[in-house]
Amino acid sequence: MIKMEGNQIMDRGDQDVERFVAEKYPGLVAELQPSGSCIIQGVMCCEGTWRRLKLYLPHHPALHGFQLYVQERLMYKIYTSDNLKVQDDWLLEDLLANLAQILPAPEALTHFKDPLPEGNIYSDILALHKPNEYLMQMDEACTRLRFSEFSDYEHHYLELEIPSLRLLDHSLPECVPLGEMLTKSAGTLEEALILFLKVLEELRPFYDHFTDIDELCHVLQPSPITTKHNSRVFPLKDRVYLKVTIGDPFACIASMALKIIGPTEEVAHLRHVLSDGLGNWDAELDMHKNLLRIFDLCFFPMPDWSNESKQDEEDNEELRCNICFVYRLDGGEVPLVSCDNARCVLKCHAACLKEWFTTLMDGKTFLEVSFGLCPFCKAKLSTSFAALLND
Template sequence: MDDKQNLQILKEFPMLIPQNRTFSTFNGFVVAGGEDFHVYIDLPNPPSVRGMVFFCQLKLRWFLDSCKSDLQEWENSGISLLEFLIRLKNLIAVGIQHGKLEKCESSSHMENLIEKIQFYSRLIKEVQSSQWKEEISIEDGSSREFNEIQLRFYKKDEFDRVHTALVKFESATSCPLIIADLPSQVELTVSKGMTASQMYEKFVEAVDRLQDFWNLVDDIDESCWVIDPEQPKRKDSYRRIIIGTNVSLYLSIDPLDPHKRPDITFIGSERTVMPFRNSLQENLEQWDSIGVNIVSSLTRLLGLQELPSKPSDEAGSLGAIEQGECSICLCLRLDDGLLPSEVCNNALCAVPFHAACLFVWLQSFPTSHQNFNRLYGECPNCNSAISCPILS
């Protein structure tokens, strides 16, 4: 900010105290309509209010929530802090005049507000002075309320993959919540009192630990015909790949030990699956867990020359797997993206079903029966014996 504007802010708002020499952080009171309103302001791009962090006491926040469109328009237009404060002062005065702001507020609310302001103030200063200040950003909370901020972490690994995490704060005294696109087997917990740098370093540690896992699944995604998940995320530790006509393979990979042989489940009719299952059992001892490409290992285990790759023609790709749509709901994917995983073993039938669809179907017949964790009954298409997992 220029000195003239700084002096004007001190003159117009004498109870709003700058917290640094750059006049980018303020803590104090805005006087409007004969009342004092405690606010805290942090400007990442002074003197503009674009990207501003703004905290205020509850009764003012409740009022400003009804004026969000005006406030967001001011922020997006990039007006100066002085202009913003003048507009804010006039807006509050009009709100008081029309009875939209209560005349009092409980001391407990004020104490909570001050505690929250002090907490976020310390957090912002800590981020700004951190060695990771380029990798940690401060942004508005998801609810876009003035009294809420959250941290965003960025990490680019050695293979140029970009990873992000979001840190949410429920209160100044509770443990923050960190949300990241990491496999469920990886625990990423942070404790109360941790600095932003300490939380970021835990995130980086988890990302570094998963490099071999992501290299492995990236190799599968690039070399194989993956049909599930449809759009793989970094947290997904499974892949379903096409290995032959009307037969696929479900791989469940341990992210913490990716070179260990994955759990393998065949999906298809017994007739189409049997040759692959026999080859797997015969070659299982050949699995080498050290430095071997997983695609090459699977090819050798299954007795194939190569694994099918995804057709370059997207229409051809969709047409090829259209034959695998569920014979009950007549859809390829359910709303949750799941593909059919149960197949009738009758060679003359061999139609696929979603496990959920087949479970609901079999449940409706009194002749169906349960044995351990599976439900047995008759195929909806040919009346041959069929079973599916029992879903909770």
């Protein structure tokens, strides 16, 4: 057994024990208690075998009175100075360095008829530790692994259950069958990560199409915008809105759906403009520039990025829904519905109006979407507002 020279932890000071353990033993986590004691737990490789352990040091950095719990099969076995050969002058660093030599070898499992699969998930995790390329995090139970803050895709993340590699969460649109793709094509942790990065690269055009819209249009829905959303609603002109949806992020233009939302006459006219313009779609231009060409605009209504403007929207009573008297619902929806009467002050959420109509005798229901007359002036309400409801 080798005695560590210089007892480096004493030189560092107690406050650096967490950093020392994290750097030298990535599978372990150290936590100093207010009483001065130290608790270290996690997984550690001992002569090629990964073992889960918990170490309690009541008199850190000295080992006097230490308690070491090592998982063996389904139970933890406790080791102290009574049943573990520890030298009197050892400190924490010495114990960890010599743990593989002083711990009894784990009992071999004999009840398995088939050989155990090769490889170890914790070895794979250590091999994929690349802090310059992404952030890798694991929960305290060591059953959930998260990749995030990728160098080229900082807003994306991937969460997997370990060791099963079952998909738990991700940052891609729900219409992307990532779970199915991982099940079919990824047998190891490295393959799962490579596949996720490959999918992100293939989805770059999808996110690029929305980048200019997010930056140069006043996107009202969804709010807040995330990498999971595949649609945008933004003003086309006063009381008229455009909803852009990409059904298949791998085939953006082919699966693009455009819906014009607003008063009946405005919608009818702009639908003809849109139909004619789609025939002249320029594949060399992005979605934002093509939409400007179609509607013969220099720009769409621009957003005000100041924090004061966002607060003004919330506080402005004129912008609030005339039914629920709230501006933005919990799901991010804002009041966009108005009637065909330009002088009417109606402004409400599509969901609120639908609920309102279900209580009226003259309301019409078609395909689970309710329509009727304006509750204020009794003018007609365009059915185009149904596009604001969840598809």
